[in-house]
Amino acid sequence: MTVRTSHFAEMPQWLFDLDNARPISMPPRAPSIIKDHRKRLKERFSTSGAASVPDVELLELVLFRAIPKAEVTVLAEKLMQRFGDFNRVVSAPESRLREVENVCPAVIHELKLIEAAAQRLARAKVMQQHVISSWDAVLDYCHTTMAHRETEQFRVLFLDRKNVLIADEEQARGTVDHVPVYPREIVKRALELNASALILVHNHPSGDPTPSDTDITMTCQIRDAAEALDIVLHDHLIIGKSRELSFQAQGYL
Structure with missing residues (x-):
């Protein structure tokens, strides 16, 4: 195909494919x-x-x-x-x-x-802090650490009698839609840390924080095991891509 030189005569040879009359890739920048x-x-x-x-x-x-x-x-x-x-x-x-x-x-x-x-940085804002008065910082921390993971992760926030966060530990990792959780191990760890209360946190890689039946059943099992030893389960947070779901706020606890 012939290209009219009146329009393209002054254009560099590499900028145009004269055989096919179309632009070609730019060379690397200097x-x-x-x-x-x-x-x-x-x-x-x-x-x-x-x-x-x-x-x-x-x-x-x-x-x-x-x-x-x-x-x-x-x-x-x-x-x-x-x-x-x-x-x-x-x-x-x-x-x-x-x-x-x-x-x-x-x-x-x-x-x-x-x-x-x-x-x-996000963790430093919540450790050794009163959880209730720094709730927004807790949510920011959970989103920073978990919202963009491609597999499920289960964490437990351990609190003392004054609801000060004394430990934050990853309990398990799983697949894109499942993570193994053992209530007995969580309560055992709470006793080792002398914790008086817990907040459970896990993420949904799908982005939708709606709890599954398994999530609800597992949460109730942990609550019952904790209460038997006078340990309070304050909440279970499910972290999605852009929002979270609170079991306490939604009436699951």
């Missing part, structure tokens, strides 16, 4: 362009704050550290397309991250470092 892009993005983050930076560009800022010189824009876009948003990228299992082209060990290390820092 190092100077990459450097300028990184500088502008860093300056915008520094001057305008995180709110001025969308998820994909925030991810780029993280990837800059893992890949100091090469372009990371395409990789950031691939990760966002695969996992959906910044939180899901950071909390994605390492095995899933390795499936994405150009994700190297340095990238995984940086993402897992960000995840660990976020969880530790």
Whole structure:
């Protein structure tokens, strides 16, 4: 097919496929362009704050550290397309991250470092705090640690007689729709910690926090086992993608 040179004569040869009359892929950006892009993005983050930076560009800022010189824009876009948003990228299992082209060990290390820092910051706001007066912080912590997991996790928050959080422990991990829980082990651990009350927390990877019949039955079993030893079950929280369900608020307890 012949292309009229009056329109395309001054266009670079690599920009257009003359045999098929269609644009072709852009070549890699020059190092100077990459450097300028990184500088502008860093300056915008520094001057305008995180709110001025969308998820994909925030991810780029993280990837800059893992890949100091090469372009990371395409990789950031691939990760966002695969996992959906910044939180899901950071909390994605390492095995899933390795499936994405150009994700190297340095990238995984940086993402897992960000995840660990976020969880530790959220945890620091609730440990040794009165749970009732810091309930929003408790919910934030639960969402940070569990909302984006791809398999179920079951945690127990152990409280003292003043409802101060004295321990937060993962009891079990399971599959996408099941996690094994043993009421006797939970109560035993509460006695070891001298805890007087419990809050159960687990996530639903489907995103829907509606409890299953199994969830309800298991919660009642734990409540009965705890009450026999004068330990109070305050609540059971199911964490979904964007919201949580409280057994206490919904009348299941």
